[in-house]
Every structure is written in structure tokens, then in C-alpha cells.
Amino acid sequence: KIDETFLENFKEYLLKEKISNNGGRLSQNTALSYFNKVRTALKEAHRNKIISENPVLRVKTIKEKETNREYLTLEELQKLVKTECEVPILKQSFIFSSLTGLRFSDVKSLKWKNLYYDSENGWILKYRQQKTKGVENLPISEQAVKLLGERKDDDVLLFENLTYSAYHNKKLHKWVKESGIDKHITYHSSRHTFATLQLTMNTDIYTVSKLLGHRHLKTTEIYGKVIDKKKIDAVSKIPDLYL
DSSP: OOOHHHHHHHHHHHHHSOOSTTSSOOOHHHHHHHHHHHHHHHHHHHHTTSSSSOGGGGSOOOOOOOOOOOOOOHHHHHHHHHSOOSSHHHHHHHHHHHHHOOOHHHHHHOBGGGEEEETTTEEEEEEEOTTTOOEEEEEEOHHHHHHHOSOOOTTSBSSTTOOOOHHHHHHHHHHHHHTTOOSOOOTTHHHHHHHHHHHHTTOOHHHHHHHHTOSSHHHHHHHHHHHHHHHHHHHHTSOOOOO
């Protein structure tokens, strides 16, 4: 029964109805994400001959909106390290995420048994991504491991009692402000920080994509645009030569 009319109405519902968790409209990219799940289901149904044709092929998708991915520079990250935070575990985990690129959901679930060391490869985190369910072997630096302190029993969480809420978000903003940083930083900005730092230090985008656990290189390419903007800003800093 799904046809073009149904799909157009579904698009309008996703974009215009107040159906988000906070009672507002979904963001354009969230609406796109939901619509893409329906596209995938119909594509699979057509491949398996459950439906004779795929109506989504005749419907324009929701346009992806480019988002501003806020991140910290190396100097700003160093400022955060030197500034006290009212919630020490929040500071510890945020810096750890900035050094590893891990999402909050993954950091929160990591246990000591996920951390390995061997003389050939150094420190490795072996874990399953909460978002994609993909199994990852992530190399991490000595600096990141140093943040964790003394090793505990295998089933103990790396970051015990770590939670994130509106209260903790306020404490994060206060910590950032007291560091002298005038940016809207959320916990997820730590992941953006890791990606942009790696690209700034000339790590190739394919490697960065693998470190972030992205399935598609296209997802990582958004950070390349951030680096391009930094290049443009750098060029504009050349003083006037009064030609």
C-alpha cells in the first residue's frame, strides 16, 4: 500500500510535526535519518521480491543540512586540562574522548577488560560500538592511558559513576567558559576535536575514518571542510602589503 503519496506525506510528517523528545520538531538531518530507514526497508523489500516495484525511487529525499561541528584547537584543549572542573570524572572522560575520538556512549560502557597492551602494537581498546554495533580494535596513546590511573579488576568500568545530563552539560559549559574558551562545546565536541586534530597533524582522512569507526568515508569528509576553513582563515591573516 506504500506509494508516492504515502511517502510524501511521511516526509511532511517528519519535517513539520512536533514529534521530538522535547516536544518540538525534528532537525532536518534527524528527519532524513528516519526517512532513510524507510528507503532502506523498501529497497530490501524490492530486492527480496516482496514488492514488485520500489515507489521511493520516484520520491525526492530530504536534503541533508550541513551542520556546524564545533571543536577545540590544541591550545584550547591544553587550557581545559589546566582548568579545574566541578565534576572531575566529566573532565577526565572528556579529555579521554578528545584523545581517542570515542563517543560518550562507548566511553561510559568501557571496562578494564577492554584495554590491552602488547609490545608490538602498544595500547589497544577492543570494544563494540554502541551506535553501530561494530567490533573495533582502537589503538590509543600512552597519554590517554595515563588519564585512567591505576588498573582495576577486569569488570570494573574505566570511568565509574560517569553520567551525562542537563546538569552535567551545564557543568561542562561552565568548565569551558572558565578556561577562557568562547565556544558552544558539548560532550560530542570531544569527538570532533579528535578528528580535526588528527587532520591538522596531516593524518590521512582514510585513517581518521577508521579511528572514528565510520563505516563510510563520506561521514568523515565533513571534517575535511573544517580543515579547509582553517586554511582560508590562515591565508587571510597575512598583513596588508599596501600594494
